[in-house]
Amino acid sequence: MLIDGVEVKVVGLDDFTEEEAKNYVDYVRERVSDPVKSIEVKKCDDGKVDLDYKLQGEKFERIRRITGYLVGTTDRWNDSKRSEEQERVKHTIFA
Numbered sequence: 001m002l003i004d005g006v007e008v009k010v011v012g013l014d015d016f017t018e019e020e021a022k023n024y025v026d027y028v029r030e031r032v033s034d035p036v037k038s039i040e041v042k043k044c045d046d047g048k049v050d051l052d053y054k055l056q057g058e059k060f061e062r063i064r065r066i067t068g069y070l071v072g073t074t075d076r077w078n079d080s081k082r083s084e085e086q087e088r089v090k091h092t093i094f095a
Contacts, residue, residue, distance in 0.1 A: 006036050012043030028053045 001008050001021055008021040021041075028036050028051070035056040042050045061072050074082060 007038040009038065009040045010042075011040065013041065013049070016041070024051065027051075034058070 001010075001018065003018070003021045003025045006025050008025065010016045010021070021039075024039055024041055025036065028039055032053075032055060037054045037056040039054075040050075040052045042052070044050050063070055063072050065071075074085060077085070
């Protein structure tokens with residue numbers, strides 16, 4: 001079922017209501033800062049429930065500092081600037 005944009009999957013609970021699903025969605029949202037993608041509520045053998053949730057990933061744009069400029073993409077660069085970027089020495093970090 002879909003509750004406030006969150007996919008809620010219920011396993012092993014036949015009398016599970018939409019109100020209970022909303023309560024679980026609210027419970028998880030109170031405890032995390034990122035948007036919630038899905039929640040799975042599963043009945044355990046001891047009578048309790050196991051609550052598993054997944055968060056939505058955030059989109060981001062990669063910004064690099066190349067030759068003194070902050071750039072997101074290199075698609076508008078001329079051939080010389082692209083060549084300069086490809087010839088750069090890339091350093092690795094050893095732990």
